[in-house]
Amino acid sequence: MTSALLYDRLQFAFTATFHYLFPQLTMGLALLLLYLRSRVLLTGDEHYEEVADFWTKIFALNFGFGVVTGIPLEFQFGTNWARFSNYAGGVIGQTLAMEGVFAFFLESSFLGLLLFRKRFSRRVQWFATLMLFLGTWLSGYFILATNAWMQHPVAYQVAADGRVFVTSLSGLLTNPWLFWQFTHNMTATVVTASCVVAAVGAYYVLCGQYLPHAKTFLRTGVVAGAIASGLMIFPTGHGNADQVFKYQPVKGAAFEGLFTTEREAGLYLIGQPNLETMTIDNPIEIPGALSILVYKDLYAKVKGLDAFPRDEWPDNLPLLYYAYHVMAGLGTIFVLLFGVALVSLWRGWLFDMKWLLWWLMLCAPFPYIATSAGWMTAELGRQPWLVYGLLRTSQGTSPLVHSGNALFTLIGFLGLYLLLGVLFVLLVSKIIRQGPASTDVPAVSAHHRTGS
Amino acid sequence: MEMAWFIIVTVMLAMYVVLDGFDFGVGMIYPFVARTEADRRTALASIGPVWNANEVWLIAAGAVLFFAYPKAYAAGFSGFYLALILVLWLLIFRGLALELRAQVDHVLWKQGWDTAFATSSVLLAIVFGTALGNLIRGVPLNRDGYFFVPFWTDFRPGSDPGILDWFTVLLGLTCTVILAFHGANYLAMKTEGVLHQRAVSVAWIVGWVSVGCTALTVIAVPMVQPSLSLSFSRNPAVYLAPLIGVIALGYSLYFRFRRRDTSAFLAGSVFIFLMLVSVMFGMYPYILVSTTDQALSLTVFNASTDSYGLTAGVSWFVGGFLLILIYQIYLHSQFLGKTRSDDVH
Numbered sequence: 001m002t003s004a005l006l007y008d009r010l011q012f013a014f015t016a017t018f019h020y021l022f023p024q025l026t027m028g029l030a031l032l033l034l035y036l037r038s039r040v041l042l043t044g045d046e047h048y049e050e051v052a053d054f055w056t057k058i059f060a061l062n063f064g065f066g067v068v069t070g071i072p073l074e075f076q077f078g079t080n081w082a083r084f085s086n087y088a089g090g091v092i093g094q095t096l097a098m099e100g101v102f103a104f105f106l107e108s109s110f111l112g113l114l115l116f117r118k119r120f121s122r123r124v125q126w127f128a129t130l131m132l133f134l135g136t137w138l139s140g141y142f143i144l145a146t147n148a149w150m151q152h153p154v155a156y157q158v159a160a161d162g163r164v165f166v167t168s169l170s171g172l173l174t175n176p177w178l179f180w181q182f183t184h185n186m187t188a189t190v191v192t193a194s195c196v197v198a199a200v201g202a203y204y205v206l207c208g209q210y211l212p213h214a215k216t217f218l219r220t221g222v223v224a225g226a227i228a229s230g231l232m233i234f235p236t237g238h239g240n241a242d243q244v245f246k247y248q249p250v251k252g253a254a255f256e257g258l259f260t261t262e263r264e265a266g267l268y269l270i271g272q273p274n275l276e277t278m279t280i281d282n283p284i285e286i287p288g289a290l291s292i293l294v295y296k297d298l299y300a301k302v303k304g305l306d307a308f309p310r311d312e313w314p315d316n317l318p319l320l321y322y323a324y325h326v327m328a329g330l331g332t333i334f335v336l337l338f339g340v341a342l343v344s345l346w347r348g349w350l351f352d353m354k355w356l357l358w359w360l361m362l363c364a365p366f367p368y369i370a371t372s373a374g375w376m377t378a379e380l381g382r383q384p385w386l387v388y389g390l391l392r393t394s395q396g397t398s399p400l401v402h403s404g405n406a407l408f409t410l411i412g413f414l415g416l417y418l419l420l421g422v423l424f425v426l427l428v429s430k431i432i433r434q435g436p437a438s439t440d441v442p443a444v445s446a447h448h449r450t451g452s
Numbered sequence: 453m454e455m456a457w458f459i460i461v462t463v464m465l466a467m468y469v470v471l472d473g474f475d476f477g478v479g480m481i482y483p484f485v486a487r488t489e490a491d492r493r494t495a496l497a498s499i500g501p502v503w504n505a506n507e508v509w510l511i512a513a514g515a516v517l518f519f520a521y522p523k524a525y526a527a528g529f530s531g532f533y534l535a536l537i538l539v540l541w542l543l544i545f546r547g548l549a550l551e552l553r554a555q556v557d558h559v560l561w562k563q564g565w566d567t568a569f570a571t572s573s574v575l576l577a578i579v580f581g582t583a584l585g586n587l588i589r590g591v592p593l594n595r596d597g598y599f600f601v602p603f604w605t606d607f608r609p610g611s612d613p614g615i616l617d618w619f620t621v622l623l624g625l626t627c628t629v630i631l632a633f634h635g636a637n638y639l640a641m642k643t644e645g646v647l648h649q650r651a652v653s654v655a656w657i658v659g660w661v662s663v664g665c666t667a668l669t670v671i672a673v674p675m676v677q678p679s680l681s682l683s684f685s686r687n688p689a690v691y692l693a694p695l696i697g698v699i700a701l702g703y704s705l706y707f708r709f710r711r712r713d714t715s716a717f718l719a720g721s722v723f724i725f726l727m728l729v730s731v732m733f734g735m736y737p738y739i740l741v742s743t744t745d746q747a748l749s750l751t752v753f754n755a756s757t758d759s760y761g762l763t764a765g766v767s768w769f770v771g772g773f774l775l776i777l778i779y780q781i782y783l784h785s786q787f788l789g790k791t792r793s794d795d796v797h
Contacts, residue, residue, distance in 0.1 A: 089522020
């Protein structure tokens with residue numbers, strides 16, 4: 001791998017992963033906010049309005065960071081991946097331009113209204129929230145349609161000069177790959193948002209602050225989180241794994257750590273891939289489970305890595321394997337945690353169970369890790385292809401942007417995003433410390449407020 | 453079809469400059485005209501609900517360029533690598549300044565973001581003007597259709613140019629003063645009292661500087677890029693666009709003098725829009741002109757996607773564009789008139 005290619009890849013991976021920390025919350029939160037504002041509209045309940053206003057503040061902060069970190073991604077297609085842009089622009093240019101035209105204007109215009117919401121009636125606020133929800137989810141749809149085409153190219157033809165062009169717009173937008181990818185990804189955003197909402201609620205209950213709001217946060221977060229984390233595994237996670245084994249079997253073999261083709265293939269829960277011996281070290285394995293999951297048949301043959309030429313293997317196998325196992329492991333833990341929390345909520349125990357509240361509070365960062373690991377699985381597993389089966393990643397870079405330039409800008413992004421991360425944590429903790437607007441401010445907090 | 457998308461990209465870019473241009477202008481004059489905290493809040497609130505939606509025109513125009521002319525997008529974005537990454541970093545700082553300033557109540561926090569806002573606004577205006585200069589002057593495209601320009605070479609627009617030379621710097625400065633004028637007109641329209649008075653005085657000064665810079669640019673362009681005036685002389689009817697543009701600038705100054713703020717702002721917008729349209733028309737059919745060999749230039753024909761893609765694009769773009777107009781008109785109509793002092797979120 002030449003160094004420019006490495007820096008180009010690292011820069012895109014880093015800026016995309018960092019960017020996606022923000023939209024994954026805003027997309028999920030948009031759905032929860034729509035629920036909250038609908039309740040305000042239907043019942044006129046001021047309590048729910050305070051809850052919605054509080055989360056609108058967090059939404060706006062996240063949205064802002066999402067916007068400023070999102071612009072570099074579109075630019076980088078051209079700056080660092082010029083040959084890819086030239087090659088595939090005739091296809092993915094469609095979905096990216098549609099995202100700009102249909103989603104970005106919708107989001108930015110109605111967020112402008114919502115930020116200055118005190119001028120508007122509840123009906124307008126509800127409508128703006130609905131439009132924000134539509135805008136953020138549409139944006140997700142178009143970006144995923146772009147990625148789905150890179151994972152599973154459809155509706156294209158190769159022209160005489162070797163570039164690809166779209167042959168059917170509807171075919172591009174209804175890529176069979178897209179269905180499970182979209183449902184899985186968007187459900188994940190709801191898990192992230194639910195987890196964060198529940199965690200802030202748990203924090204307030206543990207501190208004894210803003211109890212009425214905190215309980216609403218917990219109720220909303222736990223119910224939504226339980227539903228969403230269940231849907232993550234079945235059917236959306238299962239659907240995704242199915243299509244990987246169907247269309248990208250080498251990716252599936254790589255992330256499961258299946259080096260050799262076998263019947264009664266086992267499922268590794270844990271263990272380390274060893275590239276010297278081509279085995280999994282120290283495995284904990286469920287015998288036959290992979291054959292059953294993929295083909296619903298214990299004796300079915302699952303293709304291992306040995307069934308594919310070495311130059312079609314993903315080029316960072318251990319990272320891919322670990323990323324997939326981190327995602328799947330965390331996904332399972334979320335189901336357990338939210339399951340227990342849901343039962344406790346239903347029985348009326350949740351608000352007194354300190355240990356469970358601690359777990360819910362500390363859980364907040366983990367959906368971010370799971371989502372990042374999930375995307376690493378999808379993207380590392382696509383290697384060595386940039387467009388699956390059509391264009392290798394090494395063929396996509398900018399021919400005249402040399403490694404020094406790419407390294408310089410990569411370091412610049414690292415420094416700048418470190419600053420952004422610090423600022424974000426500072427400001428979000430400030431919003432949480434200030435709490436939702438309330439008349440019954442607890443004693444500790446009231447003292448704190450007069451001090452500031 | 454190739455021409456239709458050229459017009460669409462032109463209109464979107466011109467919309468971007470007219471709309472985001474005024475909030476860049478507000479950023480540039482902000483430290484001078486808004487001296488108290490109350491004035492600064494009012495100035496920021498005047499662009500608060502709209503700047504983000506304005507910026508989207510840039511993103512959308514970039515994406516449409518990518519879609520319609522992938523080859524030009526690939527060549528241009530990788531060729532101006534350093535300048536574009538600089539643009540990204542400046543856009544990040546500017547966005548942060550606008551979003552974060554109100555979040556913490558501390559004098560140093562506010563001063564820091566004020567500086568970031570003003571500096572990034574000026575630098576971005578210079579870079580965008582310089583970029584326009586680079587497009588007019590041309591770039592050293594190679595046989596594969598790529599190029600890479602350093603920040604500067606010998607500051608002369610020859611066959612081996614840098615991003616900065618005397619011509620592109622002149623365009624950078626022209627762009628900056630014109631946007632300062634535009635922003636001052638906007639602020640004068642949206643505010644009252646001392647802030648309004650200061651915005652009016654600034655607008656009056658930079659308005660005349662804009663006239664001078666525009667004149668210099670109009671003289672310089674045919675010297676650097678003769679083909680631009682050629683396409684005008686081939687089709688003299690389009691002389692109307694720059695002509696009306698210049699008249700609009702004159703009217704803008706006249707309205708400024710008569711203290712008709714809204715008219716001055718609108719006339720200035722017409723001037724900016726028509727000047728960009730004139731340049732783009734003069735360039736047609738070239739998107740990127742080669743400084744080494746005219747035959748290597750990228751045109752709307754050799755850089756575009758295929759005809760199915762362009763036609764399919766029209767089918768969704770028409771509806772999408774109408775929706776954009778509806779959102780934008782609705783948004784701006786909600787915040788018409790003077791910015792209210794309680795308009796702080």
